[in-house]
Amino acid sequence: MFVDYWEYFVNYWFEKSYLEIIRTFWYFFILELPRFLLFDFIIVISVILNRQNLKTRYQKARKLLWAEMPLISVIVPGKNEGKHLYKLVNSLKEQTYFNYELIVVDDGSDDETPLIGRDLEKNGYIDKFVRNDVRGGKASAANLALRYTKGKYIVHLDADTSFDRDSIENILLPFFFGENIGAVGGNIKVRNAEDSFCSTLQAIEYLNTISMGRIVSTELGIYRIISGAFGAFRTDVIKRLGGWDIGPGLDGDITVKFRKLGYKIHFEPKAVGLTNAPTNFPTLSKQRLRWSKSLIRFRIRKHSDIYIPGKNFNLLNFISFVENVTYDVILNFLWWFYILDIVINNMRMLAIVIPLKVFMYMIMDFVQFTLILMISERWKKELKLYLYLPAMVFYNSYYMRFIRTMAYFKEIFWFSSYKDPWNPAKTSIKAFRNKL
């Protein structure tokens, strides 16, 4: 029976014409393959061919950095992050770039964070530990740190992030490219990939969307989100902007604000930070619901002026937003139509078409992952992730799409990001009333 099925499966390709195949899998061939594989391929080839130039560019930037050796302010806002602080300061102590001040803001922790933070401050591991007895939210915590920074650049970190020894140095280099870069995003990878199946899939996802996706978007000039876990900003610009606004999604918001001021945003793949990903699907779902809601809130509502031609109109910002909204929102809804289309038009062939669809995505994932490894600095360690690639199609195509769809509905119709307990209600109410 299996042999019969296999024959049927293989013969499908030969029995159907190209047009019939494209008609059936139009979503894959017209929308996703070019965006997620073609661009990746071009960019990887470009990076490989351009290695020598890039090397020279980085060398020059490094010279300038060390000649100036500016003081930088590393800020770490957070709540109940005390348990991560010792690891964090140790990770920072190992950095090749050492002219930094470390400011940790405790946003109303109700665990032992204040004790740990004060102790580390007393012993000189933290330059400034500032505590708010009343929780104000991540944005206000980051802004409090910002108020007392002295450095020329600000590096914003999550407390549970750890770094390669040269990460801080690397994230500063783009500021010395001489290209009006206002902010630089770090390359976040998953540290606990081996903890669970869920975190392993996220490790692959991060490599795909962050390591590769952001290289592509930065090369296209449409890079639009600097992860809160590891990002660097010019202090003068961020202070001019008044710091972060209320979240969730404040990291994407601040990046857009930089772009609106005309500054370039750069993704630095060599500035690697490792973070812990959720180890179970319920937690992951909550996190992704939050992230996806912020897309509607910030990309469609708050910064809707990006789409309107005017004196501050910027084509790249426009493309960046359109690409983001198209692929993450519009195509997400379209995908359900695509599934419906497959089901209705291939009712008798579903047993072949669905596996075929899955198979094609798997092939794409394998190729894409191979491209990622070609430019990854720790590709040997990441090789074993190949084993989990077959699951990615279900993770990306079904699980994530479902989460995103749910999030968009909730945000579009019920503004549910303003009710997210991630932010204190007192600030969310204000943000809602002021359409922030």
Next chain:
Amino acid sequence: MDQVQDSVTIKRIENDYDKEIVLVSDYDNFDIKKVPLYDALILDFTERDKCLKAIRDVRGSGIESIYLIPLFVLSIAEIKNQEIIELADGVINNIQTDSINTFVENVKSKRRQLKPFNMNAEINKNLVKMLRYSYSRDKLMKPVKDRHHIIGYKYPILSLSLGDDNARMQIQTVHEAVEKEYFKAEYVDRLHLCGNCSSGFLNYKELDPETNSSHLETENLIHHFTCAYIGPESDFVRGDQYICPKCNKTLRHIGVDYDKPSVMYHVVGSDRYFQEPVMKAECMSCGHQNEVEGLQQYDVYNLALTEEGVEEAIQPKGSQSVQDVVYSGFITYSTFGTFLRYEIERVKTSSRNSSIGLIRLNVTSKIESELGTRYGKIIEEISSFISNNTDSSCILSRSMHSFFILFPDTPLEKCQMKIEKIKSAITELLKNNVKDQNINVHSTVREITPTSEYQTVLNDLRASILND
């Protein structure tokens, strides 16, 4: 009826008990050396500062017959000064000797029990003084609050001997007294003292942990809910309004528009901000910056004399550490002290003069050990010589290398001659017997007067020889 005694203002109070009770009014003419002549003093409180000084002089004396004298303060008004209350034996508002006679008699009787002791012995004399003071009047030793005292509390009788600045000695003496169970301690208060010098004069202050500056100001942080801006209050103040520097909105209502989640410290004149100042206690006496946790904790007690304390007051342990070897015709050193005290009492009531002499051999322990048993024989020979060459009325005592001779009814000059003779003879004796060692002989004499105090006389004799 008052009777003039020493001057127009030192008056003997007539009484039925044949007691020398005097009223002191003019403190300028008050001579403390004459205090041993009296049985009790009544100090007029009209000139309160002078009265207090007189009380301090009397109780601060190292001479037992002075500091143990019953002392009353005459005042119509209530006296609130705790030091006076502690140092005086009572406050009276009229001169009624009946009321004080019993007390005076009791003190006298207890003083008679007190055994003389060698002031050179390794004992805490201040403790003995406190014990004797407490014992002689059954007095609970109460600490008194005093902002002039280095730890803020003092035991007046002790403080007068040690001074207000000597925290260590006060602490040590009280500790010794309680540890040896001479006093039963009853908790009164807990003090925190400088870890370096034990001073209680501390300035608690908040310091910047990095620069140690105390020039700090604090400011509330304000968090504007709408735009998430957060900064010190001064960032928001525009006239009498709060305006957010980020979004220019007016903050009207705390809890609705904004809150104040914490406080920030600022080192004035610098760009240094921090939240957690360190609390330090700077000692105003020695300047030491104490960590608050490093302060010395010291409990202050009321001290009630115990039976052990009574024993110690009467005969301090260790006061016999100087070996008393009794030779024929010689009495022990402590008995000699008693005789001397009686002799002083006798001199007070008679118009005759007595004298006392001391002859001391300058023998080092090295010489003593080299001489071995020979030294004992030499001492015996010298003792025999002194015994045979002094009047039978003379009282003799020996302590280590010293020979004390009390010459009753003998003027100083005569005593001097006798002592010189004995000294020459002893020098000769030593020359003949101890040729291989150089032993010097020193001598000194003192007149015994009505104002003499036996312990002072003995100490004075020893001191003059040691300084010779």
